[in-house]
Every structure is written in C-alpha cells, then in structure tokens.
Amino acid sequence: MAKLAFLPLIYLLSSLHSTHGYGSGAPPSQCGSLVPGHGLTPKDNSNTPYVVKLNSLQLKPGASAEVELTHDGSEKHFKGYLVQARSVSDDSVTGTFEIVSDDAQYVQCGEVPRSAVTHVFSESKESIKLNWIPPTNFSGKVEIVATFVQDYANYWVKVPSKTLEMLELEPESKPESELDSGQESESKQESEPELLTEDSDKSTCDLLDRLEAGTRQMEAQLQIQRTWIQNLKSGSNMKCAMQKASTDSAVDPSVHLARFSGKILKSDQTLALPSSLAIRWMNFIEVDNVRDGTAWNWTGGVSRSNNSHFSLDMELTEDEFARNITTNPKIIELWTETLKNNPKVQGQFKNFKFAIGQIYGVYNNDQPSTSPVNGNDGYLGIRSKGPSNETALADMYAVFYKQGTVDEFAINNHGRKKQAFQACKWYSKLPEGFSCGRGAPVDESCGSFERFIPIKCSEIVVKVAQRFCKREEINLEDPKPDCHLSINWF
Numbered sequence: 001m002a003k004l005a006f007l008p009l010i011y012l013l014s015s016l017h018s019t020h021g022y023g024s025g026a027p028p029s030q031c032g033s034l035v036p037g038h039g040l041t042p043k044d045n046s047n048t049p050y051v052v053k054l055n056s057l058q059l060k061p062g063a064s065a066e067v068e069l070t071h072d073g074s075e076k077h078f079k080g081y082l083v084q085a086r087s088v089s090d091d092s093v094t095g096t097f098e099i100v101s102d103d104a105q106y107v108q109c110g111e112v113p114r115s116a117v118t119h120v121f122s123e124s125k126e127s128i129k130l131n132w133i134p135p136t137n138f139s140g141k142v143e144i145v146a147t148f149v150q151d152y153a154n155y156w157v158k159v160p161s162k163t164l165e166m167l168e169l170e171p172e173s174k175p176e177s178e179l180d181s182g183q184e185s186e187s188k189q190e191s192e193p194e195l196l197t198e199d200s201d202k203s204t205c206d207l208l209d210r211l212e213a214g215t216r217q218m219e220a221q222l223q224i225q226r227t228w229i230q231n232l233k234s235g236s237n238m239k240c241a242m243q244k245a246s247t248d249s250a251v252d253p254s255v256h257l258a259r260f261s262g263k264i265l266k267s268d269q270t271l272a273l274p275s276s277l278a279i280r281w282m283n284f285i286e287v288d289n290v291r292d293g294t295a296w297n298w299t300g301g302v303s304r305s306n307n308s309h310f311s312l313d314m315e316l317t318e319d320e321f322a323r324n325i326t327t328n329p330k331i332i333e334l335w336t337e338t339l340k341n342n343p344k345v346q347g348q349f350k351n352f353k354f355a356i357g358q359i360y361g362v363y364n365n366d367q368p369s370t371s372p373v374n375g376n377d378g379y380l381g382i383r384s385k386g387p388s389n390e391t392a393l394a395d396m397y398a399v400f401y402k403q404g405t406v407d408e409f410a411i412n413n414h415g416r417k418k419q420a421f422q423a424c425k426w427y428s429k430l431p432e433g434f435s436c437g438r439g440a441p442v443d444e445s446c447g448s449f450e451r452f453i454p455i456k457c458s459e460i461v462v463k464v465a466q467r468f469c470k471r472e473e474i475n476l477e478d479p480k481p482d483c484h485l486s487i488n489w490f
Contacts, residue, residue: 025080025105025107025118025119025120025259025311026080026082026107026116026118026119026147027107028107028108028109030082031084031093031107031109031110031115031116033157034082034084034145034146034147034157034158035147035157036080036147036149036155036157038152038153038155040152040153040155042155042156042157043154043155043156044156045156045157045158045159045160048072048148048156048159049071049072049074049076049150050069050070050071050072050076050078050146050148050156050159051069051070051071051072051159051161052067052068052069052083052144052145052146052159052160052161053067053068053069053070053161054066054067054144054161054162054164056164057162057163057164057165058164058165058166058167059134059164059165059166059167060167061166061167061168064098064131064132064133064134065131065132065134065144065164066129066131067083067097067129067130067131067132067144067161068127068128068129069081069083069127069128069129069146069148070126070127070128071126075126076150077124077125077126077150078124078125078148078149078150079119079122079123079124079125079149079150079151080118080119080122080147080148080149080155081117081118081119081128081146081147081148081149082107082116082117082118082146082147083097083116083117083118083128083130083144083145083146083147084109084115084116084144084145084146085097085115085132085134085142085143085144085145086142086143086144086145087140087141087142088140088141088142088143088163089140089141093109093110093112093115093116094115094134094135094138094142095115095132095133095134095135095138095142096112096113096114096115096132096133096135097114097115097116097117097130097131097132097133098114098130098131098132098133099117099130100129100130100131101127101128101129101130102120102306103119103120103121103123103125103128104117104118104119104120104128104130105117105118105119105120105304117130120261120304120309120311121261121306121309121311122261122458123308123309132144134166138166139166139168140165140166141163141164141165141166142163142164142166143160143161143162143163143164144160144161144164145158145159145160145161146158146159147159257313257314257315257316257317258313258314258316258317258318258321258434259311259312259313259314259457260279260311260312260359260399260436260457260458260460261309261310261311261312261457261458261460262309262310262394262458262459262460262461262462263308263309263310263460263461263462264305264307264308264309264310264392264461264462264464265461265462265463265464265481266463266464266465267463267464267465267466267481267482267483268465268466268482270388271386271388271390271464271465271466272363272386272387272388272390272464273305273307273361273392273464274305274360274361274362274363274384274386274392274464275362275363275364276303276305276361276362277301277303277305277310277312277359277360277361277362277392277462278299278300278301278303278359278360278362279298279299279300279301279312279314279357279358279359279399280297280298280299280357280358280359280360281297281298281299281355281356281357281401282295282296282297282355282356282357283295283296283297283325283326283327283354283355284354284355284356284400284427285327285331285335285352285354286327286328286331289331290328290330290331294328295328296325296326296327296328298321298324298325298355298357300314300315300316301313301314301315301359302315310462312359318401318433318434321355321401322353322401322403325353325355325401327353332350335349336349336350338411339409342409344407345406345407345409348404348405348406348407349406351403351404352403352404352405352406353401353402353403353404354400354401354402354403354427355400355401355402356398356399356400357398357399357400357401358393358394358398358399359393359394359397359399359460359462360384360391360392360393360394361384361386361391361392361393361462361464362384363384363385363386363387363392364384364386386464388466389466390464390465390466391464391465391466391484392462392463392464393462393463393465393484394460394461394462394463395463395465395484395485395486396438396439396461396463396476396479396485396487397436397437397438397439397455397460397461398436398437398438398439398452398487398489399434399435399436399437399457400427400430400434400435400436400437401433401434402430402431402432402433402435403432403433404432405432406421406428407421408420408421408422408423408428409421422446422447424443424445424446424447425446425447425451426443426451426452426453426489429454430454434457435454435457436454436455436456436457436459436460437452437453437454437455438452438453438455439451439452439476439485439487439489440452440453440476441476441477449488449489450476450487450488450489451489452487452489463481463484465481465482465483465484466482467482467483467484468483468484468485468486469483469484469485469486474486
C-alpha cells in the first residue's frame with residue numbers, strides 16, 4: 001500500500017466495555033440498574049453528599065414537578081448523573097422529562113422517549129435542573145432517583161427524592177339549578193368541548209408552553225437527522241436499503257449508537273468555533289489506491305458542543321456501519337491473487353473490514369462533502385473554514401473500526417520478501433469494534449512510520465487553528481498549539 005500522510009480524527013464510540021465509564025453520558029443499557037460501568041462498588045447512599053430536590057411533594061393533574069440535582073450544602077460537585085422517575089408501587093420507570101440545564105440530554109428507557117436524562121460533558125457541575133411530567137391519568141406515588149458520579153471511584157446509585165404524590169382530579173360541584181336542568185342540558189354540555197379560559201389553572205398553561213418548546217427542540221433534531229440522511233443518499237457507495245435499516249434501528253431503545261467526546265481548544269481565543277462537527281471515514285485497505293471516484297467513504301454524525309467540550313453521536317449502529325463498509329473489487333482481486341498460496345489468510349482477508357476516520361468542524365452550516373477528490377488522497381483537502389480562515393480538526397487523534405483479524409504473512413515486493421500485517425504494528429494491536437488512538441513517534445523496532453497509541457474515546461481534542469504545521473515543526477511528544485499536525489502513519 002502507498003504511503004499517506006493523514007490528519008488524525010476522532011469518532012463516536014458505540015458501547016464501551018463494562019469496565020469503562022461513560023464520560024459523555026449514560027447509554028440506554030444502564031436504564032435498569034443506573035450503575036456506571038466503572039466495575040467498582042457504589043458508595044452507601046446514607047452518606048451521600050448529593051440530594052434530589054422537588055419544588056413540591058404533591059402534584060395536581062396536568063402539572064409538572066421541578067427537579068434539581070445538587071449537593072447537600074457540602075459544595076461537592078459531581079461530574080456525571082443519570083436520573084429517572086420510578087413508581088413506588090412497582091419500581092417501573094414512569095413519566096418524561098423536560099431539560100432545563102445545558103449539560104443534559106435525553107435517554108430513552110423502554111419504549112418511552114425522554115424518560116431519563118444524563119450528562120453530556122464530564123465537567124464538574126453544582127446543579128442540574130429539569131422538569132418531570134407525569135403520564136396522562138397517572139395516579140399514585142413516585143420517587144425521582146438519580147445516580148451521581150463524583151469521580152471514577154466515588155459514585156452513588158439511585159439516590160431517591162422524597163415521595164411525590166399525584167393528587168386525583170376533584171369533580172366540580174354543580175349548582176342545584178344545573179342538577180335539575182334535565183337530561184338534554186347534560187347531554188349538550190358533554191358534547192361541547194371545554195375551552196381554556198383566563199380562569200384555567202396556570203400550571204396547565206405552563207405545561208403547554210413547555211410541551212411546545214420541547215416539540216420545537218425535537219423538530220430541530222429531526223431536521224439535523226434528515227439532512228444527514230439526504231447527504232448519505234447522495235453518496236456513491238450508500239445503498240437505500242442500508243438507509244432504511246439505519247432509520248428503523250434508530251427507534252429501537254436496545255440499540256446504543258456510537259459516541260465520541262472530548263475537549264475543544266482554540267489556538268487563539270479570537271477564532272470562531274464551528275457550528276457543528278462531522279466525521280469522515282475511509283477504508284484502511286483502500287487508502288489512496290482507488291483513484292476513480294469509487295473509494296468508500298462515510299461522512300456524518302450529530303454533534304453537541306459548548307465553548308470547551310463536545311460530543312458526537314453516530315447515526316449507524318456498529319453492525320450497520322460494518323455492513324456499509326465496502327472495498328473496491330480491484331483491491332479485493334489484488335489481495336486474492338497475492339494470497340493465492342495462503343488460503344487461511346486469504347479467507348481472513350475476505351471477511352476483514354478496517355476503517356479509519358477524522359472528526360472536523362463544519363462552519364456556516366456547510367454540508368460535509370461525500371465525494372472524494374482523486375480517490376482518498378483528496379480526503380484531507382475536504383474541509384470547512386471559518387470567518388478567519390480557521391479550521392477545526394482532531395489533529396492528533398484517530399478513530400478506528402475493525403472487524404475480523406488477519407495473520408502476519410509474507411509478500412513479494414519487487415523481488416524482496418516483506419512481512420505484512422506484522423503483529424508488532426499498531427493496527428494489528430487494535431481491538432475489534434470501535435477504538436481510538438493518539439499520534440505517537442516511530443517505534444523503530446517495528447517499521448519506519450509514525451503510529452497511534454490507544455486512548456479512551458472520551459479524551460479526544462479538537463483544535464481550532466489557522467494553519468497547518470510544516471513537517472519540520474511537528475513533534476508528536478510536544479505538539480505545537482497554533483497549527484494542525486499530520487501523522488505519517490502508513
């Protein structure tokens with residue numbers, strides 16, 4: 001394969017191993033236990049420094065409860081959380097939430113959207129506010145329960161609020177004249193809808209306003225997803241059937257979409273932040289060897305960010321993404337011929353998929369391009385620029401997807417025997433599934449190219465800068481803050 005200088009990227013990690021935490025929010029898989037994936041024992045709730053506050057312990061029909069997650073006066077901040085409402089009678093998840101604070105995102109537990117809320121960023125926070133909306137015609141008692149994560153080793157699971165009681169709707173008493181007005185009058189009243197008047201309960205009006213605001217927010221998210229779907233449909237390698245599979249699975253609560261997250265750093269505080277972030281993937285097996293416009297690539301993602309942190313969600317599950325990766329028939333034919341005397345590795349290669357990608361910033365609502373320029377050599381030239389010619393890139397980081405393994409084998413390279421897929425190579429050490437890496441200097445004991453070392457996928461850094469580093473300026477152990485680096489990885 002040819003040598004290619006690659007500006008590393010960051011991508012959304014799907015499901016982390018059970019010993020990992022969730023730096024960018026809890027997934028739906030935690031809805032039942034509310035236990036972080038830290039692999040440690042939760043702290044005793046009798047000694048928790050955190051509380052779940054309610055504005056009232058009784059709730060009228062049509063009203064919502066104001067909820068606050070905070071400390072008990074100890075001023076101990078927390079980094080992560082997951083909150084639900086549980087029915088006291090059967091411990092089932094009930095009701096929906098409306099987000100008030102910025103560092104919050106909805107989680108779908110079971111079949112009910114917005115039935116839980118978790119953090120977006122792992123920054124320390126003192127308070128999170130939200131509203132809980134009970135189901136229609138719900139009666140009984142509930143507790144708002146929350147898991148608080150102070151740090152990796154210290155967390156409290158299912159810290160309960162005080163019991164919240166739902167009041168039953170009291171029937172309105174009628175004057176005697178109305179009771180004697182006859183069956184015809186009663187029938188007429190029942191057939192006429194009740195109008196909302198100035199004397200209506202103010203909480204009902206507030207609830208309608210919040211529901212309307214929530215609807216607008218959901219419509220905005222749907223519009224983002226429609227844009228990406230349209231973008232994918234226009235790609236040369238995307239099949240409509242694949243699109244439908246993606247859309248169908250997106251509403252399945254058992255599917256956890258990939259997520260990547262981390263920090264945003266500006267080399268100059270006057271530079272503009274991108275309006276959103278996107279991910280660009282390419283086929284590691286093809287690299288720059290396909291130059292007829294048919295090289296596989298995938299661009300997409302739904303991002304959320306503030307001035308210092310970001311998260312980026314994939315729109316395809318791991319299985320869907322794997323099925324979407326294709327390899328040019330000429331490349332397959334080349335490797336099949338090369339491995340004709342090694343049937344074991346030849347079989348491994350037919351089932352092997354390996355993609356590498358880059359996260360970059362999108363300015364002015366530009367549409368991320370799906371068309372490579374001159375194969376994947378043009379991959380790095382596809383960028384969106386801000387008002388001061390700045391670009392946003394995760395310039396020290398790469399994201400990988402790997403399915404299957406390939407044993408080390410020998411090939412004839414212009415009359416010389418050469419080992420391919422050596423066990424010492426960084427890409428041979430990558431786990432299957434999604435993973436992340438940071439650029440590192442050459443390991444002289446195994447080749448002459450720079451490499452990637454594993455990192456957590458919540459530790460990506462997107463840099464905003466106006467220029468790219470000259471080759472003589474690049475030092476992977478002490479990278480310059482005012483220019484984008486490139487990693488000469490293959």
